[in-house]
Amino acid sequence: MLKEFKAFAMRGNVVDLAVAVIIGGAFGKIVASFISNVVMPPIGLLLGGVDFKDLVIVLKDATETDIAVSINYGIFIGVVLDFLIIAFIIFMAIKGINSLKKKEEVKPVEAPKISEDILLLREIRDLLQK
Numbered sequence: 831m832l833k834e835f836k837a838f839a840m841r842g843n844v845v846d847l848a849v850a851v852i853i854g855g856a857f858g859k860i861v862a863s864f865i866s867n868v869v870m871p872p873i874g875l876l877l878g879g880v881d882f883k884d885l886v887i888v889l890k891d892a893t894e895t896d897i898a899v900s901i902n903y904g905i906f907i908g909v910v911l912d913f914l915i916i917a918f919i920i921f922m923a924i925k926g927i928n929s930l931k932k933k934e935e936v937k938p939v940e941a942p943k944i945s946e947d948i949l950l951l952r953e954i955r956d957l958l959q960k
Contacts, residue, residue: 865912
């Protein structure tokens with residue numbers, strides 16, 4: 831059973847998937863940082879100095895015994911922007927890969943060069959037919 835699991839885990843698809851998940855997670859962190867630190871501050875400035883992290887709807891104020899209950903829609907807006915940017919980048923990457931595949935398919939296949947022996951044999955055949 832251990833041998834079967836090792837064979838399963840070491841197949842190319844499983845290893846490729848693991849690498850993709852790790853790189854995707856790291857890429858997600860980069861995009862999240864880009865959104866929160868580069869994109870959102872100028873947008874907040876354009877909207878009158880609003881920090882999106884502070885955009886909340888308070889449902890219940892905090893008391894001495896209870897914490898505040900709020901809907902943090904500003905954070906949600908940031909997450910939606912993260913998703914849209916990641917989805918757009920993945921779309922562009924796949925579009926680029928597909929265009930490269932099409933270019934590879936379009937290449938005309940060159941006819942194999944015919945050896946001199948075959949050419950001579952064909953000439954002899956043609957002469958005999960005449």
